[in-house]
Amino acid sequence: MGRKVFKTSGKQIRSKLSLISSSLKANKQNYKKRIALAAVIELLHSATLVHDDVIDESSIRRGQKSINNLWSNSHGVLIGDFIYSKAFILMVKIKNLKLLEELSFATNDISKGELIQLDAINNIKIKLDDLLKISYYKTGRLFEAAAKSAAYLIDSNLKYTKQISKSAKYIGIIFQIKDDLLDYQINEKKLGKPSFQDIKESKITYPFYFAYKNANIQQKKTLRSFLGNKSINKSKSYKLIDSLNGIVETKKLLNEHYKNANFYIKKLEDNKIRKEMLELLELAILRDK
Amino acid sequence: MGRKVFKTSGKQIRSKLSLISSSLKANKQNYKKRIALAAVIELLHSATLVHDDVIDESSIRRGQKSINNLWSNSHGVLIGDFIYSKAFILMVKIKNLKLLEELSFATNDISKGELIQLDAINNIKIKLDDLLKISYYKTGRLFEAAAKSAAYLIDSNLKYTKQISKSAKYIGIIFQIKDDLLDYQINEKKLGKPSFQDIKESKITYPFYFAYKNANIQQKKTLRSFLGNKSINKSKSYKLIDSLNGIVETKKLLNEHYKNANFYIKKLEDNKIRKEMLELLELAILRDK
Numbered sequence: 001m002g003r004k005v006f007k008t009s010g011k012q013i014r015s016k017l018s019l020i021s022s023s024l025k026a027n028k029q030n031y032k033k034r035i036a037l038a039a040v041i042e043l044l045h046s047a048t049l050v051h052d053d054v055i056d057e058s059s060i061r062r063g064q065k066s067i068n069n070l071w072s073n074s075h076g077v078l079i080g081d082f083i084y085s086k087a088f089i090l091m092v093k094i095k096n097l098k099l100l101e102e103l104s105f106a107t108n109d110i111s112k113g114e115l116i117q118l119d120a121i122n123n124i125k126i127k128l129d130d131l132l133k134i135s136y137y138k139t140g141r142l143f144e145a146a147a148k149s150a151a152y153l154i155d156s157n158l159k160y161t162k163q164i165s166k167s168a169k170y171i172g173i174i175f176q177i178k179d180d181l182l183d184y185q186i187n188e189k190k191l192g193k194p195s196f197q198d199i200k201e202s203k204i205t206y207p208f209y210f211a212y213k214n215a216n217i218q219q220k221k222t223l224r225s226f227l228g229n230k231s232i233n234k235s236k237s238y239k240l241i242d243s244l245n246g247i248v249e250t251k252k253l254l255n256e257h258y259k260n261a262n263f264y265i266k267k268l269e270d271n272k273i274r275k276e277m278l279e280l281l282e283l284a285i286l287r288d289k
Numbered sequence: 290m291g292r293k294v295f296k297t298s299g300k301q302i303r304s305k306l307s308l309i310s311s312s313l314k315a316n317k318q319n320y321k322k323r324i325a326l327a328a329v330i331e332l333l334h335s336a337t338l339v340h341d342d343v344i345d346e347s348s349i350r351r352g353q354k355s356i357n358n359l360w361s362n363s364h365g366v367l368i369g370d371f372i373y374s375k376a377f378i379l380m381v382k383i384k385n386l387k388l389l390e391e392l393s394f395a396t397n398d399i400s401k402g403e404l405i406q407l408d409a410i411n412n413i414k415i416k417l418d419d420l421l422k423i424s425y426y427k428t429g430r431l432f433e434a435a436a437k438s439a440a441y442l443i444d445s446n447l448k449y450t451k452q453i454s455k456s457a458k459y460i461g462i463i464f465q466i467k468d469d470l471l472d473y474q475i476n477e478k479k480l481g482k483p484s485f486q487d488i489k490e491s492k493i494t495y496p497f498y499f500a501y502k503n504a505n506i507q508q509k510k511t512l513r514s515f516l517g518n519k520s521i522n523k524s525k526s527y528k529l530i531d532s533l534n535g536i537v538e539t540k541k542l543l544n545e546h547y548k549n550a551n552f553y554i555k556k557l558e559d560n561k562i563r564k565e566m567l568e569l570l571e572l573a574i575l576r577d578k
Contacts, residue, residue, distance in 0.1 A: 051366050051367070051370060054362075054363070054366055055363040055366055055367065073343075073362065074343070074344040074407055075404075075407065077340050077343055077344055077366055077369075078340070078344065078400055078403045078404050078407060079404070080366075080370075081340060081373075081396075081399075081400040081403070082397065082400040082401065082404060084370075084373070085393065085396040085397035085399075085400055086397060088377070088393040088396060088397070089390075089393040089394060089397055091393075092386065092389045092390050092393045093390075095386055097381065097384055097386075100381045100389070101378075101381050101382075104374065104377040104378040104380075104381045105378060107370075107374040107377060108371065108374035108375060108377070108378055110374075111367055111370040111371040111374055112371065114367050114370070115364075115367050115368070115371060118363055118364065118367060
């Protein structure tokens with residue numbers, strides 16, 4: 001079972017963030033705990049992915065069959081719970097109450113984000129604020145918690161804790177906006193998973209949101225007809241959304257968050273950490289899958 | 290949402306166990322933490338119920354519509370996660386690492402029990418040992434953790450911790466065996482929920498297990514035909530299972546565990562706690578819903 005769940009590893013960007021953040025005061029004594037925390041972060045992420053796939057009825061994850069597809073939705077629910085509780089066991093062993101508090105708040109925020117997203121399905125009246133809230137809770141929050149809990153682990157000062165947490169938070173939001181953008185990619189092979197999933201699942205993300213905002217009555221009607229259409233014509237829908245500035249406005253939003261991330265990363269005093277965070281920022285924004 | 294989930298409260302036997310266990314050293318200082326822990330236990334239980342209902346595709350819970358029935362399976366998965374993480378937030382606030390460790394192990398064991406049960410569906414070759422493992426992990430484990438974490442909360446001695454935990458564990462297993470027995474009740478009104486659910490879901494529990502063990506080839510064939518039959522004839526199937534000692538052997542098993550529970554409860558030195566634990570034991574074994 002474990003072999004199936006962890007066969008493909010993903011980008012491990014969250015655990016990297018955790019390790020970078022705790023590297024400020026790396027030493028022999030905290031080595032094992034730093035690694036344990038990075039593993040906890042990756043396990044928490046895996047647990048949410050397994051539950052996500054049940055919710056989205058996804059058949060593919062990281063280029064492989066998803067758990068719910070391989071066995072059943074019931075397995076997806078329970079294996080997600082199992083991984084989550086394993087993460088819980090591991091994090092308690094680190095014996096740091098502030099770290100535990102941060103991770104408990106973060107996991108709650110993540111499920112809040114997923115619930116907001118679920119109720120946003122098919123909701124063409126959704127506001128930009130809600131979309132940003134979803135991006136933060138669903139994705140930015142665990143990036144932030146990865147860095148913040150690692151800062152607590154090494155008992156760093158308030159200033160560093162804030163700078164590294166904010167940097168991580170914005171990298172996470174960028175990661176999610178980019179994810180929404182990549183889903184509008186016509187070339188699936190490059191992406192390694194089916195594209196246009198959001199629109200097929202009636203999920204309104206940034207490109208659709210901006211296009212709809214700029215559309216006339218007739219175009220709005222066409223856009224609405226795309227939602228939930230499993231056999232959507234990708235080129236046709238991309239063309240319309242692109243012509244209504246859905247792609248370019250999403251890229252603009254990405255750029256604004258890039259500035260936010262950059263603002264905090266540039267403040268980091270440690271040269272190595274600043275450099276590594278900038279690299280993660282580039283990875284988040286430039287990745288093509 | 291919260292109103293729907295917590296509209297009906299259930300028996301709250303697990304939180305009672307926690308409060309009884311921590312009552313050994315109740316004082317003004319630990320009052321709030323004792324209550325918080327009882328709430329955590331009840332939240333953990335609620336989270337597993339919400340996920341259970343998704344897995345079993347149950348439409349009714351505590352006489353009301355279940356979450357998955359009211360909204361969707363996706364809501365069931367996410368609301369379960371939300372409640373679980375709320376429990377996690379609350380338990381971290383108690384600031385007791387031993388308590389956290391026990392609860393982390395328990396939640397992991399619970400999901401293990403659910404997974405074993407899932408893979409036991411339709412498995413007529415299941416062993417009594419597996420059924421007992423399911424009863425312990427799925428139910429006894431949280432009863433045990435409720436008492437044990439409460440004993441850690443008040444920093445009680447090893448002897449008391451062991452006695453109260455073992456007592457709680459066996460009450461939990463009894464609770465589950467009784468639950469399996471009640472599912473074979475023909476009168477649904479008395480039960481407050483649909484009966485014969487286990488057999489309809491191809492779930493092999495004690496009454497079926499014992500009956501099958503005692504059946505001849507023809508009877509075995511008939512018993513197998515009951516599994517997964519949504520329009521099962523309750524009187525007919527009850528009659529066969531009863532005639533093959535399925536009910537009486539389950540009651541015998543119940544009695545053995547009653548002796549185990551009693552053995553540990555009788556050792557408890559505090560009169561009030563011993564009396565309250567005996568009352569819970571009676572409730573677990575005598576309840577008719």
